[in-house]
Amino acid sequence: MTRECNNSMLRRASRMLGQVYDDALAPSGLRATQFGLLAQIDIMREPALRELAAEMVMDLSALGHTLKPLIRDGYVALVPDKKDRRVKHVTLTKAGRKKLEQTSKLWADAQRRFEKTFGDKRAADLRAVLEELSSEDFRKAFTGGS
Amino acid sequence: MTRECNNSMLRRASRMLGQVYDDALAPSGLRATQFGLLAQIDIMREPALRELAAEMVMDLSALGHTLKPLIRDGYVALVPDKKDRRVKHVTLTKAGRKKLEQTSKLWADAQRRFEKTFGDKRAADLRAVLEELSSEDFRKAFTGGS
DNA sequence: CTTCATTTCTGGCATATGCCAGTATCTGAT
DNA sequence: ATCAGATACTGGCATATGCCAGAAATGAAG
Known part of the structure; x- marks a missing residue:
């Protein structure tokens, strides 16, 4: 049954790929998930926590938890919004940008090996x-599927 | 960059699919991961922890941790191997088999909706x-990729 | 301007996973 | 029989995620 389960197979592949990407990024001290988070923050330019969570398809509180180590290590900082005091924006610190840039080389190498192995x-x-599969449209189609 | 990262995209889709499958199985009280684990144990017939971990592409200790709640709730039990006292086999209890069978209906429904939405x-x-991607062959090709 | 619903985060608790350092066995070479 | 090295788990610590119950701030009514 497990091999027929789309979800189980997806998780299984995630564990495998997570391990190899983690290994590839290990010299940087960043996990693959953390690298992905930094990259997304960099792209979005000071997104609100809520916006970042939506983009990551991640629970808001889960995002908060996941950011803790990155904040502790000084790669990320939260800045309150000027207009709406409920909102906090996520930003990369100078150290965060530097770490992201350095780690990008390791990532690019892993990515290259992946494409070579699996095919571009x-x-x-x-x-x-x-x-x-990550889209809201898919969720709606799945959930509300008549 | 994130959308080009195979690993990040895989995790993102995993979170999404995990959520919808979890929702579908919610009435059973089992998480989708737990259901997958019970199903795999059922298929393998008293596998050793090590064997189950390998099949799940999961770290041995991670598997141990993940089994804790299932053991606590009485769905799974560990039985020592007769020959090799280092080895422990994982088995479904009667309650575990029953829970698995009941939950299978919920899973089948989610699975059906998935296939309908995404295409068989x-x-x-x-x-x-x-x-x-989950195979050892892939890992070797990726890791040792010349 | 109060009141109440809504929105955004934070914190606590629980599962999911992984790495590393033991501990208990087992095995093979001497 | 002995002892070094390999195996199979266990436990502790850390990150990854999610749900639910607040707390704080906003916004829409009246």
Whole structure:
């Protein structure tokens, strides 16, 4: 049954890929998840916690927990919004940007090896499928599926 | 960068799918991961912890931790091997088998909705790709990739 | 301007995972 | 029989995630 379960298979592959990417990034001291978070923050430019969580398809509180180590290590900081005092924006510190840039080299290498092993086109196709599965549209179609 | 990262996209999709499958199984009180574990144990028939961990592509100690709640709730039990006293086998209790069978209905429904939303063939193809990514062969090709 | 619902975070608790350092066995070489 | 090295777990610590119950701030009514 497990091999027929889309969810179980996805998690299994996540564990595997997580391990190899983690190994690849190990010299940086960052986990693959942390690297992904820093990269996303960098792209979004001071997103509110809520916005970042939505983009990551992550629970807001889970995001908060996950950011703790990065804040503690000085890579990320939270800055309150000027207008709405409920909102906090996430930003990379100078150290965070530097760490992100350095780690990017390790990531690029892992990424290259992945594409070489799995195939460039197949990888791109896979990412497109995963993007689709991560979308709100998919959730709605699945949940509200008549 | 994040959308180009195979690992980040895989995790993102995992979070999404985890949420919808968890929701679907919620009435049973089991998480989708726990259900998957029970199903795998059922298939393997009293596997050693090490064997189960390998099949799940999971760290041995992580498996141990993950089993704790299931043991506590009486769905799973560990039985020492007769020959080799280092080895412990994992087995479903009667309650575990019953819970698995009941929950299977909820799982089948979620699975059906997934396939309807995503497409039967696409789902099967995706699972095949995920199986490939979870394989030791892939890890070797990636790691030792010249 | 109060009141109440809504929105955004924070904190506590629980599961999911992994790494590393033991501990108990087992095995093979001497 | 002995002892070094390999194996199979266990436990402690740390990150990854999620749910739920607050607390703080906003916004919409009246």
